Every structure is written in structure tokens, then in C-alpha cells.
Amino acid sequence: MSHALRPTRTPTILIVGASRGLGHAMAAEFVAKGWHVIGTVRAGQSPTLLHALADQRPQSVEVETVDITRPDEIDSLRARLSDRMLDILFVNAGTTNPDPTQTIGEVSTVDFANLMITNALSPMRVVERLSDLVPAAGLIGVMSSGQGSVADNESGQREVYRGSKAALNQLMRSFAARQIDTPRAMLLMAPGWVRTDLGGPDGRLSIDESVPGIVDVLLAKRGRPGLEYLDYRGKTVRW
Numbered sequence: 001m002s003h004a005l006r007p008t009r010t011p012t013i014l015i016v017g018a019s020r021g022l023g024h025a026m027a028a029e030f031v032a033k034g035w036h037v038i039g040t041v042r043a044g045q046s047p048t049l050l051h052a053l054a055d056q057r058p059q060s061v062e063v064e065t066v067d068i069t070r071p072d073e074i075d076s077l078r079a080r081l082s083d084r085m086l087d088i089l090f091v092n093a094g095t096t097n098p099d100p101t102q103t104i105g106e107v108s109t110v111d112f113a114n115l116m117i118t119n120a121l122s123p124m125r126v127v128e129r130l131s132d133l134v135p136a137a138g139l140i141g142v143m144s145s146g147q148g149s150v151a152d153n154e155s156g157q158r159e160v161y162r163g164s165k166a167a168l169n170q171l172m173r174s175f176a177a178r179q180i181d182t183p184r185a186m187l188l189m190a191p192g193w194v195r196t197d198l199g200g201p202d203g204r205l206s207i208d209e210s211v212p213g214i215v216d217v218l219l220a221k222r223g224r225p226g227l228e229y230l231d232y233r234g235k236t237v238r239w
């Protein structure tokens with residue numbers, strides 16, 4: 001078969017945490033660019049915006065389930081996807097503590113632990129468990145935040161959330177450092193302050209002002225080995 005006639009494979013992205021907000025908008029943007037999207041929601045959450053997208057584009061969108069704080073559910077997801085190849089694995093899921101204005105001296109141990117588990121430990125568990133589904137030319141990305149930057153922290157505020165994203169960044173750096181010679185691309189993404197349930201109504205950006213940039217940065221990062229910490233415009237964020 002000549003090269004021109006060879007069927008081309010539709011690239012696939014797994015977006016973990018795609019029920020709403022940035023994750024759902026990323027799913028819609030990747031579909032618009034001709035990608036196949038496997039998006040995850042937490043079990044029992046139906047119908048979500050991702051389900052609506054899957055109804056509109058059933059050939060392009062699959063809905064999977066995982067709660068990233070449940071290792072058994074990550075294992076089940078890994079088993080269900082065992083014969084799939086992920087051109088991009090992107091862990092978007094994240095949260096904040098119930099009172100983000102609390103200082104480290106005020107936050108309860110339970111709220112602190114829950115936030116660290118959801119924002120730092122669990123995304124890395126997904127990365128560790130699913131990374132072998134990503135080929136050498138693929139990309140592993142995680143949704144960080146500009147607030148994860150230690151160097152840029154001059155205002156304090158949302159300090160427990162900041163700590164969780166800084167921990168995520170450090171853990172992702174360790175993951176990357178362990179495989180320094182890999183051809184794989186790895187990315188920590190800072191999406192900007194966006195008006196979502198998490199970002200709140202005062203965010204500087206609409207979803208439409210952030211997500212196309214996020215997607216373009218992911219696509220451009222493919223084929224560029226090693227870990228980078230970039231914002232939605234492709235600018236490097238200081239560690």
C-alpha cells in the first residue's frame with residue numbers, strides 16, 4: 001500500500017477529570033481538532049458535560065470512570081485500557097480545600113491531608129500506573145497551577161492549595177528525573193486563573209481564553225523530550 005493510501009490512526013488523548021471546567025473544555029477542543037478523547041468522570045456522576053459531548057460525538061468521545069483518590073479504581077481503569085495506546089495522558093483532576101483563605105496554621109489536618117492526596121499523590125499515582133500506555137513519542141501531562149511556583153510566590157494566599165501544587169510539581173520532577181534519557185515529553189501546565197467552579201467568578205480568564213492555548217501548548221510539546229513547566233501561552237513558569 002502506498003504511503004498516501006495507508007489509513008492514518010486517529011490520535012488518542014486520555015483526560016482524567018473531564019466532567020466539567022477545564023477538563024471538559026479540553027475534551028471538546030481535542031475533538032474539534034480531530035482527536036479521539038477518552039475522558040473520565042467519577043462513577044455515579046451522570047449526566048455531566050462530558051456525557052453530553054459524548055452524545056454529540058459518539059465516534060470521538062468515550063466516557064470512562066475513575067476517582068483518582070481510589071487506587072483500586074486507578075487499577076481498574078488501567079486494566080480496561082490495557083490494549084490502548086495513549087498519544088497523550090493528561091491528568092487534569094484537582095480541587096481546593098473547603099476554605100482556601102485558611103493559612104497553614106488554620107487548616108485542619110484532615111483538610112490538609114485530603115488536598116495533598118487529591119492534588120499531589122493521586123495525579124502521580126495515575127501517571128505512574130498508566131505511563132506505560134504512552135509510547136516513546138507520546139506526552140504525559142499534569143494540570144499544575146501558576147500557584148505551584150515557589151519562585152513566584154510573593155503574595156501568599158491560597159497557601160494550602162499552593163503547597164499541594166508545589167508538591168505535585170516536585171513529584172513530577174522526580175518522575176522525570178528517574179528517566180532522564182526518555183524521548184517522552186512531559187508537562188506541568190499552568191492554565192491561568194480561569195472562571196470555573198474552582199477558579200471562581202473573579203478569575204482573569206474565561207475558559208475560552210485559556211483552553212485553546214492549553215491544547216496548543218500540549219500539541220507543540222509533543223516530540224520535545226523531558227519535563228517543562230509551561231503556562232497556557234507556552235511561557236515557562238519559574239519553579
Ligand SMILES: NC(=O)c1ccc[n+]([C@@H]2O[C@H](COP(=O)([O-])OP(=O)(O)OC[C@H]3O[C@@H](n4cnc5c(N)ncnc54)[C@H](OP(=O)(O)O)[C@@H]3O)[C@@H](O)[C@H]2O)c1
Pocket residue numbers: 016017018019020021022023041042045066067068069092093094095118143144145146190191192193194195196197198199200203
Ligand atoms: N480554574 C483555575 O483558575 C485553575 C488555575 C490553576 C490550576 N487549575 C487546575 O485545573 C484543574 C481543573 O480545574 P477547574 O478549574 O476546571 O476545576 P473544576 O471545574 O472544579 O473541575 C475539577 C475537575 O476535577 C475533577 N476531580 C476532582 N477531584 C477528583 C477526584 N478525586 N477524582 C477524579 N476527578 C476529580 C472534577 O470531577 P467531579 O465533577 O467529579 O468533581 C472535575 O472534573 C485542577 O487541577 C485545578 O487545580 C485551575
